[in-house]
């Protein structure tokens with residue numbers, strides 16, 4: 493038997509450390525392993541790397557895109573990776589899966605050339621997983637690189653005609669139950685829900701609020717900033733920008749706030765009222781974005797705001813947001829379901845209740861994969877309790893705003909309808925409170941949408957105490 497000549501061993505080469513991929517990997521691990529939030533773990537990693545001189549602003553933008561893009565499309569990349577490995581995904585180590593998803597995103601979701609995406613990911617794998625597992629990563633990525641995203645979606649998603657929700661879920665990277673819930677809430681046909689799902693996958697603009705009486709939208713209109721679409725106080729930073737570099741933001745005269753949240757505060761403030769208009773309550777105020785706008789609006793008409801928040805650390809954020817408010821206000825740590833205030837003592841009340849956040853999926857890339865349908869039932873008693881007490885806090889004729897950053901009917905209309913069965917109050921048409929804002933729904937409550945309004949999918953019902 494002739495022996496085959498042995499290949500000369502290649503000299504060992506140390507893997508190259510690429511700070512952008514390492515940061516992205518570290519953030520993905522934290523999200524996966526510790527249930528961290530990408531928007532909280534990533535900024536300090538980027539800041540430290542910049543301070544060390546490892547990365548510049550462009551690198552930071554790339555690392556952010558890699559983390560957000562990978563997390564947003566996690567479910568879709570899982571399907572594609574599963575088609576390229578010969579064992580069930582649950583048998584692949586989570587750190588290996590994170591590297592594979594990061595590679596899949598570079599190959600299928602960015603303009604990074606395929607050879608660069610594969611080699612950068614394999615180098616990362618050599619650093620964080622070792623050479624043996626890097627060879628596995630290399631083999632899987634080469635299979636993924638054999639087709640583009642469209643080609644893969646044809647292979648891994650069922651045809652729309654066979655299973656519309658599953659198809660849309662895989663193509664637009666949303667869990668099936670969320671596709672179903674959003675479609676129910678939105679109504680309409682395939683084009684409507686696809687526009688919404690696509691908007692959920694787009695990077696949201698940074699929007700500022702100029703707090704009335706403290707700053708003007710005009711003074712924030714510098715550089716790439718443009719006026720908001722609907723709120724007179726909103727300014728959009730079209731290129732993202734760094735809000736912290738803006739003086740008015742640092743001084744608390746302006747803040748970062750989605751235009752949808754501004755509209756909720758504005759609609760409550762615009763609701764007509766007979767009688768006094770002196771005492772306003774925000775019953776779920778943390779971290780204080782709406783409270784700061786309400787406080788400024790209240791000050792403009794000589795009213796005072798009480799901002800209540802159950803979590804002490806979040807109450808401190810409310811106090812910070814309200815510092816410098818031009819009119820009287822008070823911040824209290826209090827449970828809105830066991831109120832410390834006298835019933836019937838407020839003219840306007842907002843309860844922006846804890847919810848699943850299905851209307852803010854643009855901002856929290858991992859949220860859609862973490863939420864479970866059971867979460868709805870978990871929030872339900874608290875939402876009903878907070879709305880009930882908000883109504884009791886309002887005087888007869890007073891107005892209560894019930895808001896969620898979720899369009900899910902179980903958290904919106906169902907809560908309002910249930911509470912109205914035992915409280916003396918009636919819904920009032922909220923749509924005229926936002927003149928000029930189109931497509932608010934059939935009323936009397938209003939629903940904003942990312943694809944129609946460019947805002948989070950905020951819901952608001954206005955109720956008058958009878």
Ligand SMILES: C[S@@+](CC[C@H](N)C(=O)[O-])C[C@H]1O[C@@H](n2cnc3c(N)ncnc32)[C@H](O)[C@@H]1O
Nearest residue numbers: 776777778779780781782802827828844845846
């Ligand atoms: C959706 S957030 C409110 C966001 C806020 N309106 C803003 O614009 O910044 C809901 C808040 O309600 C608080 N919360 C939860 N249960 C509460 C309770 N029983 N009483 C008062 N606040 C509560 C949460 O801690 C959270 O800060």
